[in-house]
Amino acid sequence: MCLAVPLKLIEIDGNNAVGESLGMRRPLRVDFIEEPKLGDYVIVHAGFAIERLPEKQALEDLESWEELRDVL
Amino acid sequence: MSFDAGRILEAMAALPLGRVQLMEVCGTHTMSIARSGLKSVLPENVKLLSGPGCPVCVTPAEQIDAVLELAMEKDVILTSYGDMLRVPGSRPGDSLLRRKALGARVEIVYSPIDAVELARKHPDRQVVFLGVGFETTAPGTAAAVLTAQEQGVKNFSLWSMLKTVEPALRALIAQEDFAVDGFLCPGHVATIIGAEGFRFLPEEYGLPAVVGGFETEDILTALYLLLKQLAEGEPKLQNAYPRAVSREGNRLAQRMLQRCFEAREDSWRGLGRIPGSGLGLREEFSAFDAQKRFSVSASSEPAPTACRCGEVICGRLSPEGCPLFGKRCTPEDPVGPCMVSSEGACAAAYKYQQG
Numbered sequence: 001m002c003l004a005v006p007l008k009l010i011e012i013d014g015n016n017a018v019g020e021s022l023g024m025r026r027p028l029r030v031d032f033i034e035e036p037k038l039g040d041y042v043i044v045h046a047g048f049a050i051e052r053l054p055e056k057q058a059l060e061d062l063e064s065w066e067e068l069r070d071v072l
Numbered sequence: 073m074s075f076d077a078g079r080i081l082e083a084m085a086a087l088p089l090g091r092v093q094l095m096e097v098c099g100t101h102t103m104s105i106a107r108s109g110l111k112s113v114l115p116e117n118v119k120l121l122s123g124p125g126c127p128v129c130v131t132p133a134e135q136i137d138a139v140l141e142l143a144m145e146k147d148v149i150l151t152s153y154g155d156m157l158r159v160p161g162s163r164p165g166d167s168l169l170r171r172k173a174l175g176a177r178v179e180i181v182y183s184p185i186d187a188v189e190l191a192r193k194h195p196d197r198q199v200v201f202l203g204v205g206f207e208t209t210a211p212g213t214a215a216a217v218l219t220a221q222e223q224g225v226k227n228f229s230l231w232s233m234l235k236t237v238e239p240a241l242r243a244l245i246a247q248e249d250f251a252v253d254g255f256l257c258p259g260h261v262a263t264i265i266g267a268e269g270f271r272f273l274p275e276e277y278g279l280p281a282v283v284g285g286f287e288t289e290d291i292l293t294a295l296y297l298l299l300k301q302l303a304e305g306e307p308k309l310q311n312a313y314p315r316a317v318s319r320e321g322n323r324l325a326q327r328m329l330q331r332c333f334e335a336r337e338d339s340w341r342g343l344g345r346i347p348g349s350g351l352g353l354r355e356e357f358s359a360f361d362a363q364k365r366f367s368v369s370a371s372s373e374p375a376p377t378a379c380r381c382g383e384v385i386c387g388r389l390s391p392e393g394c395p396l397f398g399k400r401c402t403p404e405d406p407v408g409p410c411m412v413s414s415e416g417a418c419a420a421a422y423k424y425q426q427g
Contacts, residue, residue, distance in 0.1 A: 015215075028183075029185060029212070032324040032328065033324070043260070043263065043316055045209065045260060046183050046212050047182055047183020047184070047186070048183065048211065048212035050208060050211075050260060050263050050264060050325060053315055053316060054315055057315040
């Protein structure tokens with residue numbers, strides 16, 4: 001439940017958004033992100049973005065997830 | 073420069089320290105540590121313990137019993153995260169999954185918002201969301217209640233078993249046999265409450281506290297900082313996850329939490345009743361409070377079982393130290409919640425088989 005993969009925001013409509021990462025798309029809510037913008041990377045927890053991540057670090061995290069996916 | 077785990081491990085081993093016990097207080101940390109095999113490469117004098125940070129694991133049997141009764145109420149659709157379904161109550165083998173087989177309607181949701189949606193689609197049913205988790209999960213749960221209120225979804229309600237981390241850590245520290253030398257603080261709880269939320273550990277108890285992320289590098293860095301603090305005899309608060317954690321935390325999420333919930337006494341597996349450790353809906357949202365809407369009560373004193381999850385959660389017993397571990401209690405046929413949850417210490421130890 002706590003697993004939080006960074007997602008890139010690709011659609012925003014009010015508090016509803018769509019995020020994408022590792023080829024997967026997910027609906028999410030952005031109530032807790034100040035002025036969310038397309039292309040922002042966010043950490044998502046149980047369907048809610050809980051924080052914005054700097055892009056460089058989000059990409060590094062995603063790289064680790066990609067490696068993990070290979071072994072899981 | 074790339075991260076060099078070998079050098080950090082060498083630096084850890086070089087610190088002038090005797091036996092040290094560090095506790096991680098997040099189920100995701102527990103699982104990351106197990107998956108990475110970190111325990112087997114850490115210096116021998118460093119022992120990692122799992123604390124009360126797995127939401128499902130800290131929920132006591134009597135609360136699960138109440139939820140199992142709720143599932144049998146006419147017209148109720150019970151919704152929760154997948155982990156909750158297999159958690160046994162006080163009677164062996166009794167879980168939401170079993171109740172589902174007996175005819176109860178139980179649905180797994182990914183987000184509390186999904187439960188509100190389900191309620192909209194089934195206006196003739198009562199959709200109850202079982203809220204478990206800590207400060208990370210609570211703001212989204214609050215937002216779901218507000219959404220239901222705004223959209224007039226009156227057949228949605230929340231059964232809150234949400235908890236907060238600080239009172240549990242204080243209760244743990246107050247225990248007579250408390251023997252933890254420093255805390256790896258939960259990164260995503262800190263994302264919400266801010267790194268400052270853990271300052272009480274060094275300031276009031278003289279205990280090192282480092283907020284850590286979830287990649288192996290993050291965890292290793294945080295553990296090194298804890299050991300360094302211990303070696304230098306200077307307990308303080310450090311944030312080793314600054315990319316996601318600020319000093320003050322996420323104010324919008326905090327505001328949401330404050331708006332919907334108030335602190336109340338709550339029961340924890342292994343720790344008992346702790347004042348102010350639970351989050352209940354405020355009076356103005358009582359129409360959405362499942363604990364008020366349904367008159368379900370379970371026995372307050374469930375029969376004791378041989379399961380020792382309560383001690384595992386408090387770091388007093390390693391999963392392998394429980395006589396049921398891997399024998400009567402396995403992920404396929406769990407006796408206690410620590411073996412059920414993907415974040416549980418027993419499930420992690422069983423899956424990755426290490427000391």
